[in-house]
Amino acid sequence: EAQVTQNPRYLITVTGKKLTVTCSQNMNHEYMSWYRQDPGLGLRQIYYSMNVEVTDKGDVPEGYKVSRKEKRNFPLILESPSPNQTSLYFCASTPHWGTEAFFGQGTRLTVV
Amino acid sequence: KQEVTQIPAALSVPEGENLVLNCSFTDSAIYNLQWFRQDPGKGLTSLLLIQSSQREQTSGRLNASLDKSSGRSTLYIAASQPGDSATYLCAALNNNAGNMLTFGGGTRLMVKP
Numbered sequence: 001e002a003q004v005t006q007n008p009r010y011l012i013t014v015t016g017k018k019l020t021v022t023c024s025q026n027m028n029h030e031y032m033s034w035y036r037q038d039p040g041l042g043l044r045q046i047y048y049s050m051n052v053e054v055t056d057k058g059d060v061p062e063g064y065k066v067s068r069k070e071k072r073n074f075p076l077i078l079e080s081p082s083p084n085q086t087s088l089y090f091c092a093s094t095p096h097w098g099t100e101a102f103f104g105q106g107t108r109l110t111v112v
Numbered sequence: 113k114q115e116v117t118q119i120p121a122a123l124s125v126p127e128g129e130n131l132v133l134n135c136s137f138t139d140s141a142i143y144n145l146q147w148f149r150q151d152p153g154k155g156l157t158s159l160l161l162i163q164s165s166q167r168e169q170t171s172g173r174l175n176a177s178l179d180k181s182s183g184r185s186t187l188y189i190a191a192s193q194p195g196d197s198a199t200y201l202c203a204a205l206n207n208n209a210g211n212m213l214t215f216g217g218g219t220r221l222m223v224k225p
Contacts, residue, residue, distance in 0.1 A: 004155075031211050043201070043215040050211070058212050090155060097211060098143050101203075103156040 002027045006091050006104035013081055013111055021076045021107050023091030029102070031094040032074035033058070034066065036087040037106075043090070049074055050097070081111040114139040114206050118216035125192055126224050133187040133219045135202035140180045142204045146213065147176050147187050150199045159200075160187070192223045 004025045013019055025032065033048040035058075045058030049068040063085055065077040074093075078085060091104040115138045125131055135145070144163045148156040160169045160176040162185065168177040175188040185202055199220045203213035 033211055033213075035213075040217075042217045043203075043213075045212040048211040056210055058210070092156075092213075094211070098205060100158050100161050101146060101156075101213060102158065103148075105155040106153075 004091055004093050004102050004104040006107050010108050015082055016080050019078050023074045024072050025093040029093035029095050033092045034076045035090045038087050083111050086111050114214040116204055116214050116216040118219050122220040124222045129192050131189050131192055133200050135185040135216050137183045137204045140183055141207050143207050144205050145178055145185050146203050148201045194223050194225050197222050
């Protein structure tokens with residue numbers, strides 16, 4: 001089944017403890033992105049990647065890192081999480097630029 | 113910078129009604145506009161994608177239209193069903209915005225049996 005898989009689905013952590021949210025797609029898509037969704041602010045892009053080893057900042061990249069060492073994987077790294085990074089995170093992939101976006105199930109992150 | 117607005121924020125209708133969800137955007141230099149459905153605890157499901165050169169797209173009971181000149185898109189749902197209850201999001205992709213979709217705030221739809 002073609003899908004975008006995120007793990008974990010739910011995560012509660014403490015301020016400053018490094019964490020990684022994984023994202024994997026099995027559709028051989030070129031583009032992958034991370035978004036966060038917050039009440040009243042909607043979905044905003046954090047980072048995106050055009051292909052292996054090519055990434056760029058989105059609208060709200062501060063406090064996040066990404067890497068794209070393999071085409072199928074695009075992990076989101078929070079080196080030192082803070083409470084304002086409590087949010088619902090989505091990974092997305094698209095075959096090429098400007099094509100239909102496919103989203104993962106989301107990761108609900110709480111930083112206390 | 114692109115801004116996308118969806119009105120109303122919430123809508124409740126009886127089953128069987130035809131309804132229209134609205135999406136407006138400020139920058140007409142869009143490449144495409146995509147409509148999504150979001151169910152609680154689940155991800156976003158793509159419903160329809162309209163290229164800037166197109167006027168509308170149809171899938172089953174759904175029809176999406178695009179008017180770049182007026183900065184508007186509408187999602188028409190025919191013969192609504194309780195299973196259509198969800199939050200509907202529109203998102204614009206601009207030519208000069210990397211790979212960033214700019215999302216509206218969504219319309220939360222409830223279809224009552």
